[in-house]
Amino acid sequence: MVEIDTGKPHPARMYDWYLGGKDNYPVDEVMGRQMLTLDPRVPVMARVNRAFMHRSTRWLAEHGVRQFLDIGTGIPTEPNLHQVAQRVAPDARVVYCDNDPIVLAHAGALLRGTDEGVTEYLQADVRDPDAIIEGARKILDFGRPVALSLVALLHFVPDGDGALELVGRLLSELPAGSYLVVSHATADFTPEESAVATEKLKAAGVTLALRSREEFSRFFDGLELVEPGVEVPHRWHPELGEPVPGQDDGVIPGYGAVGRKP
Numbered sequence: 274m275v276e277i278d279t280g281k282p283h284p285a286r287m288y289d290w291y292l293g294g295k296d297n298y299p300v301d302e303v304m305g306r307q308m309l310t311l312d313p314r315v316p317v318m319a320r321v322n323r324a325f326m327h328r329s330t331r332w333l334a335e336h337g338v339r340q341f342l343d344i345g346t347g348i349p350t351e352p353n354l355h356q357v358a359q360r361v362a363p364d365a366r367v368v369y370c371d372n373d374p375i376v377l378a379h380a381g382a383l384l385r386g387t388d389e390g391v392t393e394y395l396q397a398d399v400r401d402p403d404a405i406i407e408g409a410r411k412i413l414d415f416g417r418p419v420a421l422s423l424v425a426l427l428h429f430v431p432d433g434d435g436a437l438e439l440v441g442r443l444l445s446e447l448p449a450g451s452y453l454v455v456s457h458a459t460a461d462f463t464p465e466e467s468a469v470a471t472e473k474l475k476a477a478g479v480t481l482a483l484r485s486r487e488e489f490s491r492f493f494d495g496l497e498l499v500e501p502g503v504e505v506p507h508r509w510h511p512e513l514g515e516p517v518p519g520q521d522d523g524v525i526p527g528y529g530a531v532g533r534k535p
């Protein structure tokens with residue numbers, strides 16, 4: 274029996290609300306609306322982020338990657354990562370992972386893939402990388418390249434929880450030719466609104482660890498950045514499609530990048 278805590282907002286459910294989904298509760302909508310008063314483009318940011326995930330996944334599959342480890346998956350929202358990857362490469366193997374019980378409750382929708390491909394879900398916290406590695410190993414061959422996808426996840430993991438070290442630990446298990454994909458919110462473009470948002474979320478029990486461009490870039494130390502490097506997410510390979518209405522209405526306050534392990 275999955276226990277859903279409806280007494281405080283949860284990032285997965287707020288994100289679902291921004292995306293127009295149905296798997297959220299009044300407490301998530303109330304906090305979501307407060308975020309909108311600070312920046313009415315938050316739903317656009319959510320869609321831009323989702324489109325970044327689609328484009329980066331497609332790019333990776335088109336560049337031969339057949340294995341994906343996606344941590345901080347979120348509530349299923351079509352197309353999910355495995356659908357994007359398996360559309361290019363029907364034999365792609367995908368392991369999803371999230372720590373929110375609501376994602377576990379809906380994980381069935383994540384597991385409907387192609388006959389050739391394999392999709393699996395792990396309930397785990399990114400702060401326990403060893404459990405993730407152990408679980409993912411049952412599905413993924415760590416002797417072949419894996420794309421480690423941390424999309425809109427790390428801004429919920431503060432430095433005090435060892436965000437950089439966690440990413441390093443996960444990457445250390447992956448062979449050369451593997452990739453790291455990260456998108457992340459930042460206060461660089463809207464410092465005042467971001468400070469208020471961070472405080473409001475903290476008061477509601479949600480930790481938001483916004484990072485500057487320089488702090489974001491550190492996740493890619495030792496990796497070869499794929500062109501165009503660190504960019505605001507909608508400018509990462511826009512030629513791969515999926516423009517989101519409103520995305521050019523000022524800079525979307527986030528960063529996205531893909532790096533290759535040499």
Ligand SMILES: C[S@@+](CC[C@H](N)C(=O)[O-])C[C@H]1O[C@@H](n2cnc3c(N)ncnc32)[C@H](O)[C@@H]1O
Pocket residue numbers: 284285288322323326344345346347348370371372373376397398399400423424425426429430
């Ligand atoms: C904003 S959503 C992003 C969903 C999806 N990756 C996307 O970008 O469309 C962030 C997700 O990270 C998950 N999350 C937050 N902290 C986590 C942690 N410590 N371990 C695993 N997942 C976490 C949340 O439950 C939520 O589903």
